[in-house]
Amino acid sequence: MELWFTEKQTATHGITSKISKTLHSEQTEFQKLDMIETDQFGTMLVLDGMVMTTDVDEFVYHEMVTHVPLFTHPNPKKVLVVGGGDGGAIREVLKHPSVEKAVLVEIDGKVIEYSKQYLPNIAGKLDDPRVEVQVDDGFMHIHNHKNEYDVIMVDSTEPVGPAAKLFEKGFYQGIYDALTEEGIFVAQSDNPWFHGDLIKKVFADVQDIFPVTRLYTCNIPTYPSGMWTFTLGSKKHDPVEVDITKIPELDTKYYTPELHRAAFVLPKFVKDLTEKK
Amino acid sequence: MELWFTEKQTATHGITSKISKTLHSEQTEFQKLDMIETDQFGTMLVLDGMVMTTDVDEFVYHEMVTHVPLFTHPNPKKVLVVGGGDGGAIREVLKHPSVEKAVLVEIDGKVIEYSKQYLPNIAGKLDDPRVEVQVDDGFMHIHNHKNEYDVIMVDSTEPVGPAAKLFEKGFYQGIYDALTEEGIFVAQSDNPWFHGDLIKKVFADVQDIFPVTRLYTCNIPTYPSGMWTFTLGSKKHDPVEVDITKIPELDTKYYTPELHRAAFVLPKFVKDLTEKK
Known part of the structure; x- marks a missing residue:
């Protein structure tokens, strides 16, 4: 099975990246926090569905x-x-x-x-x-x-x-x-x-x-x-x-x-x- | 039904864009040619699955x-x-x-x-x-x-x-x-x-x-x-x-x-x- 994370950067456009693993996922007091492992950009921090930072860039x-x-x-x-x-x-x-x-x-x-x-x-x-x-x-x-x-x-x-x-x-x-x-x-x-x-x-x-x-x-x-x-x-x-x-x-x-x-x-x-x- | 065009820019990463219409699609002598209408970037020319140009950018x-x-x-x-x-x-x-x-x-x-x-x-x-x-x-x-x-x-x-x-x-x-x-x-x-x-x-x-x-x-x-x-x-x-x-x-x-x-x-x-x- 292939898992792809997609961020809709607008209502009708976004980026999509293959992930090998979900490292952590939780609803904090303030936002949804996901830490995922992507093939292209390494570890990626995602808040409320938006990419915050990645190891690579x-x-x-x-x-x-x-x-x-x-x-x-x-x-x-x-x-x-x-x-x-x-x-x-x-x-x-x-x-x-x-x-x-x-x-x-x-x-x-x-x-x-x-x-x-x-x-x-x-x-x-x-x-x-x-x-x-x-x-x-x-x-x-x-x-x-x-x-x-x-x-x-x-x-x-x-x-x-x-x-x-x-x-x-x-x-x-x-x-x-x-x-x-x-x-x-x-x-x-x-x-x-x-x-x-x-x-x-x-x-x-x-x-x-x-x-x-x-x-x-x-x-x-x-x-x-x-x-x-x-x-x-x-x-x-x-x-x-x-x-x-x-x-x-x-x-x-x-x-x-x-x-x-x-x-x-x-x-x-x-x-x-x-x-x- | 929603149609989204996705270009895999690498094997594991890409962009994805909602399309409202396929205007033209054919295999030419040289390549696959698609002309599509996207919500975000207007008309988009796609060759062999890769975005070549769009009205907006x-x-x-x-x-x-x-x-x-x-x-x-x-x-x-x-x-x-x-x-x-x-x-x-x-x-x-x-x-x-x-x-x-x-x-x-x-x-x-x-x-x-x-x-x-x-x-x-x-x-x-x-x-x-x-x-x-x-x-x-x-x-x-x-x-x-x-x-x-x-x-x-x-x-x-x-x-x-x-x-x-x-x-x-x-x-x-x-x-x-x-x-x-x-x-x-x-x-x-x-x-x-x-x-x-x-x-x-x-x-x-x-x-x-x-x-x-x-x-x-x-x-x-x-x-x-x-x-x-x-x-x-x-x-x-x-x-x-x-x-x-x-x-x-x-x-x-x-x-x-x-x-x-x-x-x-x-x-x-x-x-x-x-x-x-």
């Missing part, structure tokens, strides 16, 4: 959500990851020697637990002494911390279910207040083929709050359309004005200093989403 | 295969498209006023016929007076023409079936000889996630023949992995050294002068495929 998302803001900030010491219970963003944060403390606030402890068990290459750094893991509501955490973090990354699921409030304008204002005076924030903001309206809304909301707002993209084969976007809001430093010749070499598979700049050069129909009409 | 491939070489050449007058029977590349070629003649050599006349009928937005310029359509073997055409074309684009299917010989090194040598002294050639070279070895081979083969060899990428949601590559070989002009401030504005949805340069900035694991070890 996880490096793209985690490198791009992390190194772009951290190399834009001149001296990031305290970093917050909201969501991101798989630990991949934290692993990349720890590659920056300036970072003294990396806080992970994930609402669903089960994501952390099963990522540690089944995705050790991704979650393996969550026990590092510089890391503080809190199983808590990121929305509340943001509103209880002021002027504290140099970089905040929102590594959330889609704007349905537990992550819906992480796409509200009030949340971005909270992030602004939680950042230090040179602070930078990045949020995943979905893909332009199926959710152009969301990108437009997030970009406009962030732009109302942050002096510098930029959109950048990367290619993630297991994510809808293969093109993913991140929206970056910054109080002072512009990611496209970073002197990329000064970025130190890092052990990465996707990110490079040249790509740090090129990722902000958008296809025309994507650029149009960031322009006020 | 076709502009990416056609703009990127065309404008990058044509804006790298200082004065392209005579252009050849090998394959590309849907006519999308030709449509983009005609946006360049310097072009006096655009020759399309497609081996399968049925692709042209049904693209004209069902994909008029893509194939609609094939009757332009500057265009010459030949239903013929591109491999033979290349070997019968010397020092004739300023730009040659290979818009082929995958290296199985009728297009297999279009990925041979001898074909690239033939292209070199068919080009004028400032000639430039581009071929689609698949995706780095599933076919890194092919990219490596094509790049190395082209590099053995052309003084300038470059790889660039774009995002095509209906193509495997969502990231597509093109390999460019040039006798003289380097696409990354083009003065992009001098590129005139063109009616495009993906290509921009800034992207002309940024498309050559590769993710690290892709860049590694272009480096001799």
Whole structure:
């Protein structure tokens, strides 16, 4: 018998992948969690039926959500990851020697637990002494911390279910207040083929709050359309004005200093989403 | 009843899309041709079970295969498209006023016929007076023409079936000889996630023949992995050294002068495929 997992990325389109084994499956307090073994992408974490990360392509998302803001900030010491219970963003944060403390606030402890068990290459750094893991509501955490973090990354699921409030304008204002005076924030903001309206809304909301707002993209084969976007809001430093010749070499598979700049050069129909009409 | 078309992009992974109608289906002399109506991507041309182009995302491939070489050449007058029977590349070629003649050599006349009928937005310029359509073997055409074309684009299917010989090194040598002294050639070279070895081979083969060899990428949601590559070989002009401030504005949805340069900035694991070890 062949088993295939299909994610309907829209009502009428999706990806399908042959699985060799279901490693774990449960309804947590917040969402349906499945950990499956696929032939093409290795171990895959699926939340509410949507691919969150896989062994094979996880490096793209985690490198791009992390190194772009951290190399834009001149001296990031305290970093917050909201969501991101798989630990991949934290692993990349720890590659920056300036970072003294990396806080992970994930609402669903089960994501952390099963990522540690089944995705050790991704979650393996969550026990590092510089890391503080809190199983808590990121929305509340943001509103209880002021002027504290140099970089905040929102590594959330889609704007349905537990992550819906992480796409509200009030949340971005909270992030602004939680950042230090040179602070930078990045949020995943979905893909332009199926959710152009969301990108437009997030970009406009962030732009109302942050002096510098930029959109950048990367290619993630297991994510809808293969093109993913991140929206970056910054109080002072512009990611496209970073002197990329000064970025130190890092052990990465996707990110490079040249790509740090090129990722902000958008296809025309994507650029149009960031322009006020 | 719901009908879904599934393309296995590898033995164990693929995309799946709901279809509302099969417009045409036949075994041609060369391949299985299906024209279907999908909810997500509109009309879709499928050859031997592989998505070739769709109404919704076709502009990416056609703009990127065309404008990058044509804006790298200082004065392209005579252009050849090998394959590309849907006519999308030709449509983009005609946006360049310097072009006096655009020759399309497609081996399968049925692709042209049904693209004209069902994909008029893509194939609609094939009757332009500057265009010459030949239903013929591109491999033979290349070997019968010397020092004739300023730009040659290979818009082929995958290296199985009728297009297999279009990925041979001898074909690239033939292209070199068919080009004028400032000639430039581009071929689609698949995706780095599933076919890194092919990219490596094509790049190395082209590099053995052309003084300038470059790889660039774009995002095509209906193509495997969502990231597509093109390999460019040039006798003289380097696409990354083009003065992009001098590129005139063109009616495009993906290509921009800034992207002309940024498309050559590769993710690290892709860049590694272009480096001799």
